Amino acid sequence: MPKGVTSEITSAEWEVMRIVWTLKQTDSKTIIDVLSDKKGWSPSTIKTLVSRLVKKKILSAQKHKSKNIYFANIEEKDASNLMAINSVENICCMRQGAVIKYLINHLDISKPDIDNLIKTLENKRTNAKEKVNCDCLNCDKEVLK
Numbered sequence: 001m002p003k004g005v006t007s008e009i010t011s012a013e014w015e016v017m018r019i020v021w022t023l024k025q026t027d028s029k030t031i032i033d034v035l036s037d038k039k040g041w042s043p044s045t046i047k048t049l050v051s052r053l054v055k056k057k058i059l060s061a062q063k064h065k066s067k068n069i070y071f072a073n074i075e076e077k078d079a080s081n082l083m084a085i086n087s088v089e090n091i092c093c094m095r096q097g098a099v100i101k102y103l104i105n106h107l108d109i110s111k112p113d114i115d116n117l118i119k120t121l122e123n124k125r126t127n128a129k130e131k132v133n134c135d136c137l138n139c140d141k142e143v144l145k
Contacts, residue, residue, distance in 0.1 A: 009058060009079060015039065016049050017072065017079065020059065025071040027064075092136050 009017060019034050020026055028050055032043045050070065053059040058079075061068040088096055104117070 020072050021076040027067050094134050
């Protein structure tokens with residue numbers, strides 16, 4: 001991850017980033033046109049989101065003639081992976097498997113992706129523990145007895 005990039009991207013900021021990642025680079029007019037049409041957001045709201053992303057160093061701007069051209073400082077795959085890890089790390093490790101199962105059951109996943117998941121799980125199984133211990137609290141404490 002590029003130095004100085006913060007890991008927090010809000011769901012509204014993800015909308016901006018998906019446009020930038022798709023187009024590789026773009027100006028604010030294009031972002032405004034797409035999000036005004038798609039989400040009904042005002043230009044000022046969209047400009048605020050773009051400004052926040054620049055401040056977080058997730059987006060960079062280069063001046064070209066009279067307008068800024070925006071491009072991502074983080075790859076979509078890296079941002080997605082970081083978001084997934086940050087989300088799952090906040091869940092008790094004893095519930096993480098159940099959350100992954102829930103996601104698999106509720107997401108639209110292609111057959112090739114399912115095949116890759118099966119291979120990944122088979123590989124993971126070779127070194128997996130029989131039981132994952134809770135890391136939320138020290139379970140030996142009197143508080144839990």
